[in-house]
Amino acid sequence: MASGVDTVFGELGKMTVLELVENYAALIEEILRAKPSAAKGRYIKGITLAGTMTPGIKVDPARTRGILEEFAEANDSSEVATVTT
Numbered sequence: 307m308a309s310g311v312d313t314v315f316g317e318l319g320k321m322t323v324l325e326l327v328e329n330y331a332a333l334i335e336e337i338l339r340a341k342p343s344a345a346k347g348r349y350i351k352g353i354t355l356a357g358t359m360t361p362g363i364k365v366d367p368a369r370t371r372g373i374l375e376e377f378a379e380a381n382d383s384s385e386v387a388t389v390t391t
Contacts, residue, residue, distance in 0.1 A: 311337065318357045324377065330355075331374040334367065 315329040334350070341349045353370070356362040 324381075327374055327377045330370070334370065 313333065315333050316326040318326075321329075337350060350367040353365040353367050354362040355365055
């Protein structure tokens with residue numbers, strides 16, 4: 307049985323990259339926390355991110371686990387940019 311989650315986790319142009327990454331990480335962790343114990347195999351098979359009227363970008367969920375920690379290591383928090391469209 308397949309199902310999908312369609313949700314908003316941020317606004318491009320109004321949030322910093324760090325805020326978007328934090329929201330993305332929280333959303334993924336919450337979905338995984340809600341995984342039923344009887345569920346087997348890969349619980350999240352694919353993710354597509356898109357802004358309004360923009361093409362979707364496919365994201366590998368296995369590669370983005372721990373993205374918040376990687377982002378924090380790679381960027382100085384004083385140099386957080388705002389996403390523009």
